[in-house]
Amino acid sequence: MDSESWFLIIIGLVIFNFLFSTGLEYINHLNWKDVIPNDLKDYYKPEKYRKAREYSIRKNKISLISSLFSFTLIIGLLCFNGYGYINDFSLNYNSSYIQSGIFFIILYLISSMISIPFSYYNTFVIEEKFGFNKTTKKTFFLDIIKSFIITIIIGSILLFPSIYLFETLESGFWIWLWAGVSALMIFINMFYTDLIVPIFNKLTPLDNGDLRKKIEGYSSKVGYLLKNIYVIDGSKRSTKANAFFSGLGPKKTIALYDTLIEKHTDDELVAVLAHEVGHYKKKHIFSGLLLTIIQLGITVFFLEFCLKQPEISYALGGNEMSFHLGLIGFSFIFSPISLISGIFMNYLSRKNEFEADSYAKETYSGEHLSLALKKLSVDSLSNIYPHPAYVFIHYSHPPLIKRLEALK
Numbered sequence: 255m256d257s258e259s260w261f262l263i264i265i266g267l268v269i270f271n272f273l274f275s276t277g278l279e280y281i282n283h284l285n286w287k288d289v290i291p292n293d294l295k296d297y298y299k300p301e302k303y304r305k306a307r308e309y310s311i312r313k314n315k316i317s318l319i320s321s322l323f324s325f326t327l328i329i330g331l332l333c334f335n336g337y338g339y340i341n342d343f344s345l346n347y348n349s350s351y352i353q354s355g356i357f358f359i360i361l362y363l364i365s366s367m368i369s370i371p372f373s374y375y376n377t378f379v380i381e382e383k384f385g386f387n388k389t390t391k392k393t394f395f396l397d398i399i400k401s402f403i404i405t406i407i408i409g410s411i412l413l414f415p416s417i418y419l420f421e422t423l424e425s426g427f428w429i430w431l432w433a434g435v436s437a438l439m440i441f442i443n444m445f446y447t448d449l450i451v452p453i454f455n456k457l458t459p460l461d462n463g464d465l466r467k468k469i470e471g472y473s474s475k476v477g478y479l480l481k482n483i484y485v486i487d488g489s490k491r492s493t494k495a496n497a498f499f500s501g502l503g504p505k506k507t508i509a510l511y512d513t514l515i516e517k518h519t520d521d522e523l524v525a526v527l528a529h530e531v532g533h534y535k536k537k538h539i540f541s542g543l544l545l546t547i548i549q550l551g552i553t554v555f556f557l558e559f560c561l562k563q564p565e566i567s568y569a570l571g572g573n574e575m576s577f578h579l580g581l582i583g584f585s586f587i588f589s590p591i592s593l594i595s596g597i598f599m600n601y602l603s604r605k606n607e608f609e610a611d612s613y614a615k616e617t618y619s620g621e622h623l624s625l626a627l628k629k630l631s632v633d634s635l636s637n638i639y640p641h642p643a644y645v646f647i648h649y650s651h652p653p654l655i656k657r658l659e660a661l662k
Contacts, residue, residue, distance in 0.1 A: 257568035264569060264586045265332060271589055272325040276318065282644035283314050286637065293658050297632045306635035309384050316380065320372040327368060338571015341579055350421065351414050354578040358409065361582075362402075370398060381492065384635065389491045400453055411438065417577050420561060428558040432551045439546070440502065447484070447500035447507045457484040457509065465520045469508070472524050476617055478531045482507045489513050494634050499530050502543075506534070517633060518626055525614055525623035532613025538606040545602070549595050553588065560584035596647075603650040608660055620661045627657060 286307055290298050298306070331337050340360050344353040377394060381387035415434060420427050442450070451457060460466045460483040473480050481501060488496060488511035495514035500507045508530075510523065518526075533539055560566055564575035566583035614623045631638060631654045640653050652660075 255565060257565040260566050260569040260583070264583060267586050267589055268325070268328055268332065272321065276321065278644050278647060279314060279318065282641040283310065285639050285641040286310070287639050291638065291655055293655070294628060294632070294638065297628050302632065305384065309635045310637055312380050316372060316376055323368050327364070335571040337579060337582060341572050341576060350577065351417055353576070354413060354417060355410070357578040358413070362405065386492050386494055388489055388493060393490065397454060404453070420577055428554040431554045435550060435554065436547050444502050447509060451486065451509065456487045459483065460485050460510065465515070465523060468520050468524050469527055472528060472618060476531055476535070478534065480506060480508065484509045485515065486511050495630060497526060517629060521619060521622040522626035525619050526626050528614035528618040529610045529623060532610035533606065535613060536606065536609050538610065545599065549599070556588055556591065557584050560587055600648065600650050604652045607651050607657070611657055611661055615661055624658055624661050627654060
């Protein structure tokens, strides 16, 4: 296939992805209903429900404008040889490692010029208007700087060995890359709480009070070993509540947002924990990790295929094959496969969520889990009527109403 054909394929995929995602967002927005479900009438008062709808409208508008800017940028880079000009600039350096590094840093900075203003508006206008924002401007810009540094570090860890393997091996590059990225992914999963989280947030051990006793008592009853229980200062950025579990194997670290503890009873929090324990007991964590590694293998296999098509680099404005242009071309060409695999992974994730809910109901309390889910949804002004097509494509968790029905 010649470079012109690859160029047309890439342009077509970029246009399709934009129209497809925008269309899904539109029909999802239209699916809002005026009637509040009976299960939520005690929580979603009419005034707050209208507020949730307005919040959704504002978020959708800024998301659409942001997507339109990004789409225009990509189309401009493709049609006016933007990738080629950036590639030519990077060729001023002799090392292929430096060339690719410079290329991606320039793209990252260009992308940030679009994303940062929208992120700022979203944080200090929309989130502020609806009572969620607690982020100071200092924290906002420090987060950007920290994210940039982490991106450079992790990007270098991934990029430079990949270039070395590609330039050294005539074939089988993807196998070694698959092994290396899989190992890095497992490492980050194991030490995320210890290495990444403290860069952005403060972690404090949960006090030896009733909540800790209930969590440890439940964990002991079901045979679930806990490594640490932390409280994370999520309130320094938002009033929204959250929690996460980190680590692999039988010992896990729990991080509860301080906003979650403030808004929920001890029994509701333990029910949320029971749900997460259900994922471990049902082997969802292991099967999910295995499927992710398999998915990663398919991805890097296609990456090697694209890198060995010099016409893809030519289609993006290069005069010769280059690793970074091939990688950019791959990101466009692989998008249909990524969409299909994402749908499959989300389907399995929704199935697993139902199973984890069931486990929490059997081992602790379905009633308290239902209360926690209702509060989380209402407090975050989430859409309780997502369109089925949008759920099918994007949702990793079942819609709230479906989960409440299953818990009954």
